[in-house]
Amino acid sequence: MSAPLAEVAQPTRNGWRVSEPPPPYDVPLPETPTIRRVVANNPGPMTGNGTNSWVVEHADGCVIIDPGSEAPEHLDALVHATGGRPVTHIILTHTHRDHLEGARPLGARLGVPVCGFYQSEEPAFTPDIGLRDGDMIAGLRVLYTPGHASDHICLETPEGIIFTGDHIMGWSTTMVPPAPYGSVRQFLDSMDYLRARDSHLLLSAHGPAITRVTECIDGLVAHRHAREKSIMALLPAHPCTLDEILDSMYHKLRPDLRRAARLNLHAHLEKLHEDGRVSLRDDRWMKIAP
Template identity: 75%
Template sequence: MSAPLAEAMKAPRNGWRVSEPPPPHGVSLPQSATIRRVVANNPGPMTGNGTNSWLVEHDDGCVVIDPGSTDPAHLDALVAAAGGRRITHVILTHTHHDHLDGARPLAARLGVPVCGFHASAEPEFTPDIGLHDGDAIAGLRVLYTPGHASDHICLETADGVILTGDHVMGWSTTMIPPAPYGSVRQFLASMQRLRERHARLLLPAHGPAITRVDDCIDGLVAHRRAREDSILALMPAVPRTLDEIVDSIYHNLRPGLRRAARLNLHAHLEKLAEDEKVVAQGECWMTAAP
């Protein structure tokens, strides 16, 4: 076994993970006195048990974060979960469709704006209120955290809770696509930024709440570093296509996850190319000459 791969295999792999029994869909699940969750009925390999739509109260009502599904039952459940409080905004952590799709239908029903990062990554969507890093909205602070998506934001409460969208999840690693949609380097920088916020609780868009904040962030970063080392250890000395490299690195990969694995690999190779550790030749990649 090569030295880089041996070191990668020493990295902690599963100590950061958290799981939960499948939660009911379309039911208001209290997280605290002011935060509730409604899980959309869209489970799958990339969404886990479904998209968490979060309702967070503020002085003038509450906001809905990542309404996700267009299912009328899910939108009805979000309105009911507000408990009579006025929903003032719909906020998106990013514009992937399992977060975005329910936003316009819910906002139109309520007559409220849809808010998201000002530079939308979805060509057919422009937020009614474009958010910038550091903005305050409905008692929440906007933290720009690109990596999983170029328009990804997290939302921080005044009492140390961060709603992390897909950037930090405790049940799974985050898929990182290649540029211009994502970036491993930006993802790692955004993780460091969240680490420095010293949050007491992370609430992701998929999976359960994360209470061991530092352990989870450190574990996810270690996973990325280990993945980078394993890619380097297994990179061919002659040009190979992405699909050939996927086959050599990922074993027993479920068919439904192959696309995500390919995108992740491509994103890692982009970073390694910037670091001058691998080189691209047309559609192929190989290790850089020593």
């Protein structure tokens, strides 16, 4: 059973990070007078407390961003969160399963288009309305932000609030997979893009609101640079497989996080290879002597 709103604990901060205890699931949580959050009951190591679905009012009704779960109680909660206002669009920040799963069922139920980046990363999904960087939809500006996913977008309100999907999260760093699905270089470029927007509030797809925007972005960028340095410091001078490097870097890695750590490592090695700092031959990586 979901907790009453009065019992929802406030977020806590640790440096650039901001976290919160599990919020009530499938209950509309007011974020601003025109924005409500509905948290899906799909917690896990990659989703934190669950996927945030956002209901955002605009002049002609409202949009739903990242419906997430297809569980009936979650879709019911999203409809309830509209307050009876017409839903004009469903918008996906990207097509990973914990964002996409409820989109088609909810779109069919409401009779509205499901929108996303025009080049979908998911072969089985084609958006009804394909979006590009700079497009305007339902009062929101589309910001193309590849890195975590090749089809990742953020959405900006006229008031300077940005829905960041998985690109920026306060509770954790995001997974950046290797090409063709992701890119550390693109991730960092997208961070620069968002930092230049001078937003005062970031609302991500997992975790609480981020009010210290610059501090969070700078912290996440510094984490990526520090990870790059640690990889170079620990990378052996002889050729090693990806799994050998991973095992040398993580001695007590939780089994449920191994895949994400491996993907992140692979993506960082790809960038270091592009930078001419490591070599790759026969699926083995090696540091290039300065």
